Amino acid sequence: MKHKEQLVGRTTSAQLPAMAGRQALVMGWLQSRRSMGGVTFYVLRDGWGTMQVVGDAQVGLADASLESAVSVIGDVVAEDRAPGGVEIRALEMQVIAGAETLPFVLSKRTLNLSLPMMLDHAALSLRHPQRRVVFRLADRLMAAFREVMRASGFTEIQTPKLTGGAAEGGANLFSVDYFGREAYLAQSPQLYKQMMVGVYERVFEVGPVFRAEPHDTARHLNQYTSLDAEMGFIRDHTDVMGLVEGVVSAMVRFAQAVPVELDEVSKEIRGVRAPKRFPVIQFSDALQILGQTNGPAAEDLAPHDEMEIARWAREEHGSDFVFVTGFPLKKRPFYTHPDPECEGVSRSFDLLFRGLEIVTGGQRLHRYPDYLRALGERGLSSAAFVGYLESFRWGMPPHGGFGMGLERFVMKLLGLGNVREAALFPRTLTRLDP
Ligand code: AMO
Numbered sequence: 001m002k003h004k005e006q007l008v009g010r011t012t013s014a015q016l017p018a019m020a021g022r023q024a025l026v027m028g029w030l031q032s033r034r035s036m037g038g039v040t041f042y043v044l045r046d047g048w049g050t051m052q053v054v055g056d057a058q059v060g061l062a063d064a065s066l067e068s069a070v071s072v073i074g075d076v077v078a079e080d081r082a083p084g085g086v087e088i089r090a091l092e093m094q095v096i097a098g099a100e101t102l103p104f105v106l107s108k109r110t111l112n113l114s115l116p117m118m119l120d121h122a123a124l125s126l127r128h129p130q131r132r133v134v135f136r137l138a139d140r141l142m143a144a145f146r147e148v149m150r151a152s153g154f155t156e157i158q159t160p161k162l163t164g165g166a167a168e169g170g171a172n173l174f175s176v177d178y179f180g181r182e183a184y185l186a187q188s189p190q191l192y193k194q195m196m197v198g199v200y201e202r203v204f205e206v207g208p209v210f211r212a213e214p215h216d217t218a219r220h221l222n223q224y225t226s227l228d229a230e231m232g233f234i235r236d237h238t239d240v241m242g243l244v245e246g247v248v249s250a251m252v253r254f255a256q257a258v259p260v261e262l263d264e265v266s267k268e269i270r271g272v273r274a275p276k277r278f279p280v281i282q283f284s285d286a287l288q289i290l291g292q293t294n295g296p297a298a299e300d301l302a303p304h305d306e307m308e309i310a311r312w313a314r315e316e317h318g319s320d321f322v323f324v325t326g327f328p329l330k331k332r333p334f335y336t337h338p339d340p341e342c343e344g345v346s347r348s349f350d351l352l353f354r355g356l357e358i359v360t361g362g363q364r365l366h367r368y369p370d371y372l373r374a375l376g377e378r379g380l381s382s383a384a385f386v387g388y389l390e391s392f393r394w395g396m397p398p399h400g401g402f403g404m405g406l407e408r409f410v411m412k413l414l415g416l417g418n419v420r421e422a423a424l425f426p427r428t429l430t431r432l433d434p
Contacts, residue, residue, distance in 0.1 A: 023076070033066070122424065172187065201231060225406035
């Protein structure tokens with residue numbers, strides 16, 4: 001056909017504005033269709049955005065079902081009211097692969113679905129702009145993390161997800177059969193990232209971690225994406241907190257640069273209050289604010305306590321972020337460094353964002369005998385950690401690091417009500433498919 005011969009290749013929605021005055025071939029999904037006085041307006045969506053197509057009955061996709069994969073050849077003309085300031089006057093339209101009847105309406109501005117329905121049909125619901133923006137944002141956050149870490153001299157590593165032991169304590173482990181032996185899905189890259197400090201000094205990892213936590217809450221996933229870092233030759237945990245502050249601020253700036261069509265989402269992201277220095281509160285001072293005394297309940301912060309501390313940070317410091325430091329040592333994992341100046345207190349911290357813990361970190365032990373003692377005190381056998389412990393026999397510098405939950409960060413950045421909405425295909429107590 002005449003017009004086809006003039007076309008070089010496919011134009012995406014992102015490239016379309018530059019094609020004004022020419023012919024283009026576009027492909028995507030038929031998002032919506034509206035007929036007005038003999039002409040039909042179509043919205044096509046591709047991987048990057050939407051395009052307006054105008055066609056009459058002859059060239060139209062009159063019978064095509066919504067969400068079918070389609071191709072259109074047409075003239076690209078300037079049109080202020082269309083996305084990107086151009087529309088396509090269709091000359092030819094084809095269905096590439098038709099869609100069956102949809103289980104819900106996808107063409108409305110808001111996706112009005114129950115969470116189970118949305119997750120059961122993730123392959124379809126993820127096509128909606130409201131869902132697409134979530135993972136575009138997650139992509140930007142990971143990109144920012146990688147960029148800042150590399151610029152700060154960190155090397156990206158990938159560590160085993162099949163492990164022979166528990167990095168974060170014996171509970172919450174998924175066990176798998178490993179050629180007749182019991183193995184576990186990694187709870188975190190903790191032990192490996194520490195070992196790698198002895199090689200590169202500064203390492204980071206972006207990868208999945210697994211927690212067999214049998215609770216059904218809006219903040220827990222059984223598989224999540226952990227952004228981890230570890231660095232050597234530190235003075236104490238405050239060096240790590242400085243690193244967290246820098247990387248988190250950069251991640252917020254990257255997120256704010258993502259074009260978001262949805263006003264309410266955009267407001268949440270632009271509204272983040274991230275001062276240059278995040279406020280820091282000691283655990284003992286946090287308890288004062290919460291009106292608690294020392295006792296079994298005062299070894300950690302409960303979710304409602306975190307909300308309360310977040311309110312304090314917002315009101316007193318105008319910050320959506322707040323570090324809590326000085327947690328009791330016994331509530332922290334065996335690798336945690338004690339505070340030499342304060343009996344029973346650890347050199348560790350949590351970072352709360354809008355009332356939810358998104359980062360945990362701290363200084364680690366770095367001397368071999370200290371590890372043997374710490375494991376012994378917790379009733380853990382050093383035999384399970386032989387390979388890891390070896391690294392502390394060959395000159396390991398004082399070091400520390402952190403782990404950040406990507407989905408929790410995304411959830412709070414977008415104002416989502418449940419962390420499951422921040423995972424593509426969440427793994428929870430009852431959900432293993434899709
Ligand atoms: P921790 O176990 O506190 O620390 O985890 C670090 C961060 O991971 C996120 N997170 C979760 N997100 C979703 N679902 C879960 N079930 C879940 N559990 C944790 C949180 C949390 O702050 N090795 C240490 C980190 C370190 O010290 O370097 C660790 O894994 O955002």
